[in-house]
Amino acid sequence: MAHSIVPPYLLARLAETDAEGLQRAALAARRSLAADPPLRAERQREGVFVPSSVVLDAAEPGMASFTGLAGVTEPQRTISDAEGRERLPGTVVRRETDGPVDDVAVNEAYDGLGATHALLLEAFGRASIDGLGLPLDATVHYGEDYDNAFWDGERMVFGDGDGEVFGRFTASLSVIGHELAHGVTQYTAGLAYEGQSGALNESFSDVIGALVEQHRLGQTAGEAGWLIGEGLFTDAVEGRALRSMIEPGSAYDDDVLGRDPQPGNMAGYVETDDDNGGVHLNSGIPNRAFALAARAVGGFAWEGVGAVWYDAMTGPLDERADFAAFAEATLVASDARFGAGSEVSSAIAEAWRTVGVRSDERAD
Template identity: 65%
Template sequence: MNEAYDGLGATFELYADVYDRNSIDGRGLPLDGSVHYEKDYDNAFWNGERMVFGDGDGQVFGRFTVSVDVIGHELTHGVTQYTAGLVYKDQAGALNESISDVFGSLVLQYSHKQTAAQATWLIGQGLFTARVKGVALRSMKAPGTAYDDPVLGKDPQPATMAGYVETEDDDGGVHTNSGIPNHAFYLVATGIGGYAWEKAGRIWYDTLLAGMKPTTDFAGFAALTLAAATKRYGEGSAEADAVRAGWSGVGVAIDGGGAS
């Protein structure tokens, strides 16, 4: 219960302190949570109204309250719900997942006051039991390397568009292809340097508020992040250049520039 309370509080603090957002809806929505959900439940989720935590099966996963970034991830689905409203399918769905990973990681980094260089950029570190050959659910720094286990298989996330997975499974691969925008954010944050929530996170947050379409794809989102960086920091600024370079690094072109 204390872990859930602390994780909810850490998420509230990031959005309030850094982005002047009053809870995930911007209007002071109480952050409620339910723990010990069902039996051997291997997940945590935001149901549109509250956080729900499973205790894990003890074989692959332990309790889901242990991971602050996963709590931040799930609550950020609520932020996206109240802002961009991205549909949960194909590239828009992968962006939905990635935005949750971005701010989930920032919740963890903010709570530990880690710079972009100091952060592990792992999502869900500590959730696996000692039996699992893996370090986390996902890696934003190196997508595809978070686990390689006889039971779970190998982390399937691509880091660039060269590995983009065309599939009908998982709502069009939302948990797989999210590795691409995840890695773009990592490249932007480390390219800018310092605390990732201050500039890279601000650019992503501004983009959430920029009125994107529910079906916005990677290229459309990339263009919006560049526009947000340019608006806040100026044309040709180091921040705008880092955004362009980050998306180019994962093979997403902006305005005809970068890689395709």
């Protein structure tokens, strides 16, 4: 058997890096087109006419064109049905103007995208994924016994679960918000999906997922359970959810699934080649920082710490940012929004210290 001198996984990694470089260029071109969302919303509140329906030509990522004057602040949802196959996009089963259909997964996806769109717009003044009213496309009933939901770079995709461990993935609003938020990250910070930047990418999706649920329920940070993916497990599983932001590592403890492996502190940071460098494991660390800070501040999390996280993600953040760089970005954003020495800034600084990302003695 011939063994390649360069192991296959390394070749794959190298080529991936190259492809990512190309992708980044395209995304950078797209990002440069995105207007400042808070400013746009501000103008709308002031009654200033905002040219809208700026759509990006799919064939030419760098090109924008004006196609009309319809508002970009309304969601444009299209739900498709993959009918158990692993082929996208599937058959369109519900469009924006359609009423509910006789399929709970379709309606959950539709409503969940609407709720996430509402959070982004009402809390952060952001019109959809790209800030320019990008249509929200989703596919349900993907694959057979498919235990996952994902963002493929253009749409959100939901499996029905295997029925033994997982039920359908649209059943959790936080998971729908999580997937849509991957789109927001793609159009903003563009955090590389690997290692610490990948874990930050994951964590921001959990943050938005949690905030969508809290926003829809009108929950304060103190009332919220800070669980991601609650209700996805079947009754056979010993677990509450996929993850706990406030107490990473406590979401499930099951004889088949094992125990929730998330760390909640840098001391437990997991070095691994799996899962793109443990992006779904180490996200527990920034997740906990967010939840701790939000609870310390109290009130609606999207108005305080949530707004700061959003500012950090849409500000000047390197796509390879590590936890420390992101922590710094949140403190800069918090000082800018709430003032240095504010309750929010203090809570955020304390939270990063608690999870071991920031120490007390910093030379800044």
